[in-house]
Amino acid sequence: MSSEGARITPYRDGPLLVRGPFTLVDQDGAEIEVQQRTIALCRCGRSRRKPFCDGTHKVAGWKADSAAAPPPA
Amino acid sequence: MPHLPEPRGELSSAVTDLLGAAPGPVPAIDVAAPADPLGDDDLHLALYVLYELHYRGFDGVDERWEWDPGLLGLRARLEAVFEDGLRAALSGWTPPPADATTMDLALRAIDDADDAPSLSRFLETKGTLEHYREFLVHRSAYQLKEADPHSWAIPRLSGPPKAELLEVQFDEYGGGDPARVHAQLFADAMVALELDATYGAHLDRLPGVTLATVNLMSLFGLHRRWRGAIVGHLALFEMTSSIPNGRYARGLRRLGRRSKAATAFFDEHVTADAIHENVAAVDLAGGLVRREPALVGDVLLGARALAELEGRWARHLLGAWEAGHSSLRASEAEAVAA
Structure with a gap:
């Protein structure tokens, strides 16, 4: 791990991968248990396992770049 | 043993x-x-x-x-x-264009072009408990040593691709917790379906079309010259895992097999492989081709070979089931009875 904080990567047409160290909490501050050191967070909104990715974006043909979208003209 | x-x-x-x-x-x-x-x-x-x-x-x-x-x-x-x-x-196959930055797209194109019938859709909606048992018996040849064939690649890689492979393998081996080693979760699922989960117990019943899917990984894994192919194999394996495993788990629950032992293996792979597929396709396969551009063809071949053999295997199972007989070789007892 090159940086000390968490590293978050939007993967092309896929989820946000979060590489530690991080803590995942809900809006009431309760910790959401994570099993892996790296997690994939849903970016398409269609996962049945939110906030985690379950791969459904592929079935839906959801598209998004990895790089940030340019601001509207 | x-x-x-x-x-x-x-x-x-x-x-x-x-x-x-x-x-x-x-x-x-x-x-x-x-x-x-x-x-x-x-x-x-x-x-x-x-x-x-x-x-x-x-x-x-x-x-x-x-x-x-x-x-x-x-x-x-x-x-x-x-x-x-x-x-x-694979002689009639044209590999999709690919380089280090488009490896994920090329691997997805291989998956999209795969016209094999869906075993997971069948099991989710129509599978019986006996179909599930046969499915687990077939898969036991790999799943009871899950991740081992790809681990042969570890000493053959250097730098970032090696670290990315280990990221995937660490989860496969339970993140350091023996109870969560994927091979153990698979054994738990077998036992939950009243199957013998002893390593190698079902070898005599596995047809060549099943053994070939495991031999493919061993061939690619045991030969350094095939390091690109074993990486491509792993990447496509991970990319075609989350959705089918979600279906397998739903089918088991439809059949009333809701215990954690029965479903944990499949549930685990839904979220774990949603992570792994990105790491494996972009960071591992793409990263390997960044370091060794000459391996691009082998990475794609490894992925395509996986799709080819998995497709043949799925057709064998579905064909046998549609014809109303077992997809496994006759056991000694059945052979004697016949």
């Missing part, structure tokens, strides 16, 4: 006969290409047994056989037949 299987022809007879004795001279054995080099029972059992010497071995077999030059020579001839068969099956 598992017992040596019953031979199914000249090649597997020769191999099991040799392994039944102490290491010694290996006679010249005629290795002719069978009609179906991607599914032949005798060829793939012989190869499977020879590869298994590198994994868990067999009860009563001298461990020195693993590196016996004569036996390795025989294995190389069997591998050549398998490789020729693979190349022939």
